[in-house]
Amino acid sequence: MEFSAYFPVWEKLTPPQQQTLLESAALRAVPKGTVVHNGSADCIGFLLVCSGQLRVYILSDEGREVTLYRLFPRDLCLLSASCILRGLQYDVTIEAEKDTQFWQIPAQRYKELMEISAPVANYTNEVMAGRFSDVMWLIEQILWKSFDKRLAAFLLEESALEGSTTLKTTHETIGHHLGSPREVVTRMLRYFQEEGLVRLSRGTVELLDTARLQALGEE
Amino acid sequence: MEFSAYFPVWEKLTPPQQQTLLESAALRAVPKGTVVHNGSADCIGFLLVCSGQLRVYILSDEGREVTLYRLFPRDLCLLSASCILRGLQYDVTIEAEKDTQFWQIPAQRYKELMEISAPVANYTNEVMAGRFSDVMWLIEQILWKSFDKRLAAFLLEESALEGSTTLKTTHETIGHHLGSPREVVTRMLRYFQEEGLVRLSRGTVELLDTARLQALGEE
Numbered sequence: 186m187e188f189s190a191y192f193p194v195w196e197k198l199t200p201p202q203q204q205t206l207l208e209s210a211a212l213r214a215v216p217k218g219t220v221v222h223n224g225s226a227d228c229i230g231f232l233l234v235c236s237g238q239l240r241v242y243i244l245s246d247e248g249r250e251v252t253l254y255r256l257f258p259r260d261l262c263l264l265s266a267s268c269i270l271r272g273l274q275y276d277v278t279i280e281a282e283k284d285t286q287f288w289q290i291p292a293q294r295y296k297e298l299m300e301i302s303a304p305v306a307n308y309t310n311e312v313m314a315g316r317f318s319d320v321m322w323l324i325e326q327i328l329w330k331s332f333d334k335r336l337a338a339f340l341l342e343e344s345a346l347e348g349s350t351t352l353k354t355t356h357e358t359i360g361h362h363l364g365s366p367r368e369v370v371t372r373m374l375r376y377f378q379e380e381g382l383v384r385l386s387r388g389t390v391e392l393l394d395t396a397r398l399q400a401l402g403e404e
Numbered sequence: 405m406e407f408s409a410y411f412p413v414w415e416k417l418t419p420p421q422q423q424t425l426l427e428s429a430a431l432r433a434v435p436k437g438t439v440v441h442n443g444s445a446d447c448i449g450f451l452l453v454c455s456g457q458l459r460v461y462i463l464s465d466e467g468r469e470v471t472l473y474r475l476f477p478r479d480l481c482l483l484s485a486s487c488i489l490r491g492l493q494y495d496v497t498i499e500a501e502k503d504t505q506f507w508q509i510p511a512q513r514y515k516e517l518m519e520i521s522a523p524v525a526n527y528t529n530e531v532m533a534g535r536f537s538d539v540m541w542l543i544e545q546i547l548w549k550s551f552d553k554r555l556a557a558f559l560l561e562e563s564a565l566e567g568s569t570t571l572k573t574t575h576e577t578i579g580h581h582l583g584s585p586r587e588v589v590t591r592m593l594r595y596f597q598e599e600g601l602v603r604l605s606r607g608t609v610e611l612l613d614t615a616r617l618q619a620l621g622e623e
Binding site: 309310323 | 462470489518521522526528532533535539540542543544546
């Protein structure tokens, strides 16, 4: 777990810049379920994921959640440092979805580096473009796709992520991911079960016909 | 209309970089209604607005539109050059909402500059963060706000933009902006009229009670 192996433009930094970055990056380990960053309350800096998985989501006043995207090893989290990215004023919550290790780089230190290093600035740019794209995809999902298609796509994505067709999850959790009430999820899952697409039991959703789910999700 | 006055980090470029940028930037004038960029079909480069107004929107397969944001003088448009922003793969349409003049900078030329100039990369970063923020705001509007609040907020925004409480617009146009069918817009506008918030006539919406619309939009 060398920091240099996780930071893509490491080789393009000068030795003093590498030194500064190494000294400021602190490796943190958090257990599953930890809220790493919470809205505008804190500015914990840039996070570079080493192992595990982070979920970035927004929260309405009434407590509804919608997942924006997930971060995996080698991914850089920008929104946890939105205080220094002028123009990026948005409150998100970041939660460890698995036991997670990440390097935490103080926002100000990273910003100083970005201001003098074109490679770091361009890398940051590229990361932001990727997240921007994720969020645009989400808008499309919300606006144009009907709920059955979104749910089918979500189940397949989860299945690929977990490497299993049996998902241990509740209808409420699925609802959080899709920004929909639990009742709507339950109704649609029962419909899927009647159609032979899934089998439901307490706390699990088993995918029976991934080919048809795929076709539905892509419609 | 000096290019240098519109490009915020001009002073931070070396004279040869300034020269390169000046030589590659072409000033274009397009009449209101011109579609400047259309989905992934083209990669026309970065646009720096000089005068007028551009609207950036997404389009569903069925032709429904949703406005992402507008660009005003001194704003830089990135999505028209998404081909070179690795990670930013998204199809948007960009249309001149007024007679508009802009400088068009070839994508590859701008990218070369960004790769060697930290100020240009950081400026581009800042612009992207701003657009990201706009899009996040839109998601919030779509997810959490009910349609009456969105419509009230939209009418006030248009009124501020036009400097008039009488808006020359159709229900269909409003629907395009908000991603809603015309019928839904008409129904809500009639409701607003009954409430004394607006007065409707052919092709215009007159705002009668901006204070109450404000209160409604902010609820």
